[in-house]
Amino acid sequence: MRERQAIRQRRRAREFEAFVAGAAGRLLHASTLLTAEPADDNPRARRLLTAALARTYADWDRLRGEDPYDRTRQELAARFARGAWHYRQHGGGVLERLTPQERLVLVLRLYEGVAEEQTAALLGLPAERVRAICTRATAAMRSGPRAPAGPAREAATP
Template sequence: MRERHSTRHRRRTREFEAFVAGAGGRLLHAATLLTAEPVDANPRARRLLTSALAETYARWHRLRGEDPYDRTRQELAARFARAAWRRHRPAVPGLPRPAAETGLLARLTPQERLILVLRLYEGVAEEQTAATVGLPVDRVRAICTRAVTAMRSTPPAPPAPAAPAPEVAT
């Protein structure tokens, strides 16, 4: 009995490791977009993905034909939404504020980022996105349109000032 359980556990672990090897990079990029952190410095995104993957691993034996990528993406979105709600509450005097978000989608609200990432980066249908975030389809469509417009209309960062020309000794 114990040997059979051990064999199942090893097989489950190998299957999960193969899943993470194949999908981990894309899921990390999605998490990085959600948290609006720079790609090379994304500790919140890594923590978010780690907790979503831990939940997927805990439920791995109960997936029974369910897509593990879809399940992990849903968990990632739910965890981001909960964390964003806590992070964007009014500041409490005396507590440190979170570090500034400087990533690609930093100019968007967390809700806009979540919908934009699900719809455009992940290719999730409007109806499924609406179900994931708990909003009507029309509202998801409006938020996505507003987010795309904001990303297109925001002017690029101003160019860095030119370095002064070296002086030539005469």
């Protein structure tokens, strides 16, 4: 009995390690985009991903055909959304000028390719709201850097 359990645990660990080896890089990048940290200095993103992966590992035997990447991405998004107030500080990341909600929608929709309806269901928002947030976030990213405030801006306009 114990031997079978040990074999099952080793197989589970190998399967999970293989999953992490293939998916961790992309998930870390998504987590880094969410936290708006620089790619080379992202401790909050790493903690967020570690917690999501730990949850996936805990549920590994119950996945039963469910995509572990999708499950981990859902957990990552949920953890970020629950603790989004932690991520309001700007860290120099590419999406730093967006709000946490805008970052979450943009990462899920554009970087991860999650359908609008799935994103809406995951976040508990209407699909129209997800569409509006994504449109606003995309426009903000396309608009370029924000103009400086104060005297420098006034001097630039005749």
